[in-house]
Amino acid sequence: xxxxxxxxxxxxxxxxxxxxxxxxxxxxxxxxxxxxxxxxxxxxxxxxxxxxxxxxxxxxxxxxxxxxxxxxxxxxxxxxxxxxxxxxxxxxxxxxxxxxxxxxxxxxxxxxxxxxxxxxxxxxxxxxxxxxxxxxxxxxxxxxxxxxxxxxxxxxxxxxxxxxxxxxxxxxxxxxxxxxxxxxxxxxxxxxxxxxxxxxxxxxxxxxxxxxxxxxxxxxxxxxxxxxxxxxxxxxxxxxxxxxxxxxxxxxxxxxxxxxxxxxxxxxxxxxxxxxxxxxxxxxxxxxxxxxxxxxxxxxxxxx
Amino acid sequence: xxxxxxxxxxxxxxxxxxxxxxxxxxxxxxxxxxxxxxxxxxxxxxxxxxxxxxxxxxxxxxxxxxxxxxxxxxxxxxxxxxxxxxxxxxxxxxxxxxxxxxxxxxxxxxxxxxxxxxxxxxxxxxxxxxxxxxxxxxxxxxxxxxxxxxxxxxxxxxxxxxxxxxxxxxxxxxxxxxxxxxxxxxxxxxxxxxxxxxxxxxxxxxxxxxxxxxxxxxxxxxxxxxxxxx
Numbered sequence: 218x219x220x221x222x223x224x225x226x227x228x229x230x231x232x233x234x235x236x237x238x239x240x241x242x243x244x245x246x247x248x249x250x251x252x253x254x255x256x257x258x259x260x261x262x263x264x265x266x267x268x269x270x271x272x273x274x275x276x277x278x279x280x281x282x283x284x285x286x287x288x289x290x291x292x293x294x295x296x297x298x299x300x301x302x303x304x305x306x307x308x309x310x311x312x313x314x315x316x317x318x319x320x321x322x323x324x325x326x327x328x329x330x331x332x333x334x335x336x337x338x339x340x341x342x343x344x345x346x347x348x349x350x351x352x353x354x355x356x357x358x359x360x361x362x363x364x365x366x367x368x369x370x371x372x373x374x375x376x377x378x379x380x381x382x383x384x385x386x387x388x389x390x391x392x393x394x395x396x397x398x399x400x401x402x403x404x405x406x407x408x409x410x411x412x413x414x415x416x417x418x419x420x421x422x423x424x425x426x427x428x429x430x431x432x433x434x435x436x437x438x439x440x441x442x443x444x445x446x447x448x449x450x451x452x453x454x455x456x457x458x459x460x461x462x463x464x465x466x467x468x469x470x471x472x473x474x475x476x477x478x479x480x481x482x483x484x485x486x487x488x489x490x491x492x493x494x495x496x497x498x499x500x501x502x503x504x505x506x507x508x509x510x511x512x513x514x515x516x517x518x519x520x521x
Numbered sequence: 522x523x524x525x526x527x528x529x530x531x532x533x534x535x536x537x538x539x540x541x542x543x544x545x546x547x548x549x550x551x552x553x554x555x556x557x558x559x560x561x562x563x564x565x566x567x568x569x570x571x572x573x574x575x576x577x578x579x580x581x582x583x584x585x586x587x588x589x590x591x592x593x594x595x596x597x598x599x600x601x602x603x604x605x606x607x608x609x610x611x612x613x614x615x616x617x618x619x620x621x622x623x624x625x626x627x628x629x630x631x632x633x634x635x636x637x638x639x640x641x642x643x644x645x646x647x648x649x650x651x652x653x654x655x656x657x658x659x660x661x662x663x664x665x666x667x668x669x670x671x672x673x674x675x676x677x678x679x680x681x682x683x684x685x686x687x688x689x690x691x692x693x694x695x696x697x698x699x700x701x702x703x704x705x706x707x708x709x710x711x712x713x714x715x716x717x718x719x720x721x722x723x724x725x726x727x728x729x730x731x732x733x734x735x736x737x738x739x740x741x742x743x744x745x746x747x748x749x750x751x
Contacts (some may be wrong), residue, residue, distance in 0.1 A: 223632065224626075227632075427627070430599065430627065431628075473647060520572050
């Protein structure tokens with residue numbers, strides 16, 4: 218086992234040394250892989266941020282409940298208390314009918330006309346804010362449905378239409394990101410495969426000699442697999458760097474725009490898990506690309 | 522050690538390299554294969570190393586029937602044979618140490634032991650201290666000795682060589698042949714293809730004449746004063 222490990226470390230370092238001998242060629246390959254990985258990674262980061270930003274628009278998802286005229290302030294308070302117990306409710310604000318009238322009197326300019334009223338025509342109202350983790354269109358819909366079914370409630374108001382549209386669009390964009398990632402992954406396989414194929418072609422004599430003295434296909438293939446792994450690792454790190462730089466450059470302007478809209482939203486880069494996934498993806502693609510190319514090519518090289 | 526049993530070899534281009542060749546080489550024997558170039562000597566050696574397969578007939582090497590060795594087992598099969606080539610087949614961009622140690626690296630021998638055995642093998646061929654040179658810095662004769670060190674480092678029971686002295690001047694050629702003889706003296710079966718009749722005559726070794734793809738004659742080890750090289 219230690220033997221095996223030692224061999225692998227040796228091959229790994231050896232293959233790195235070989236890449237080092239042609240730093241320009243290796244760097245080009247790594248850059249191409251890095252850019253190919255960075256594009257979907259940037260798109261993904263964008264989608265993540267849009268989702269986070271739309272989460273901050275929670276107030277737009279508030280549900281307003283107008284009680285029936287017959288419902289007393291006591292009834293309304295009781296209902297508010299009950300609603301606060303619900304898991305999918307974050308906050309319930311009670312707007313008393315008298316306060317609402319007062320507010321309306323001040324802001325509408327109909328003061329004199331309102332004085333003519335003998336009783337308050339406005340009902341009590343409750344503003345329900347859904348919990349942050351219950352904001353998908355379906356969850357909001359089920360919450361409003363539950364509110365509608367309360368007997369004391371007259372009207373439940375929520376403009377969910379734009380929320381559904383927004384989420385639908387986000388879904389499309391996410392699919393596009395996946396599609397792009399798939400295409401770029403395919404591209405990386407081709408790039409790595411072709412690089413490894415040329416590499417093998419250049420070392421044909423060495424491979425023949427190794428096979429002559431008893432080297433198996435797996436033995437001959439191993440350094441090329443490590444080449445692929447190095448390419449992938451380098452590409453993954455480059456991609457991570459690109460995303461990080463892009464996010465850093467955009468962070469300030471985005472913060473300013475968000476500030477103008479009264480939001481405290483801030484652009485976020487890849488989290489550690491995302492970064493790890495990016496690099497691991499690069500390594501996996503590098504390995505797979507070289508595996509396919511090396512397995513195909515090496516079978517054709519036999520000593521004569 | 523080696524038994525050719527009515528072996529035929531026809532190449533894809535239609536050339537008949539071996540026709541009904543039958544040959545027995547005993548364990549510990551040393552044999553010179555002689556004959557004109559194109560007689561089938563090289564093909565015979567390639568069949569032993571499983572570089573080529575017989576078209577017809579059976580070939581036993583070290584107790585194994587080569588016709589049934591699957592492709593995936595060829596590397597393991599080759600590891601029990603030492604092979605020396607006329608053009609050395611060295612890795613020109615690697616030091617002598619890497620070249621000689623390659624079979625051990627393939628076999629997964631620990632690094633420490635590889636160092637010891639590389640030096641021992643180089644000592645046997647008289648190249649101790651040259652392990653850090655590149656083959657290009659060595660003379661042809663020295664390169665051939667590196668090739669021999671690589672062939673014997675895993676202590677194979679069988680050593681085959683195809684025109685190992687083809688590019689060497691007569692004195693160096695004798696040196697190389699003496700080297701092979703020394704390995705034979707310690708029990709290694711040695712099979713050497715060579716068209717250099719004058720060189721071969723200086724050694725008391727069995728000769729097999731190949732002509733037109735079959736055994737055309739031979740001598741058991743002749744009663745000649747051997748090793749009279751000046």
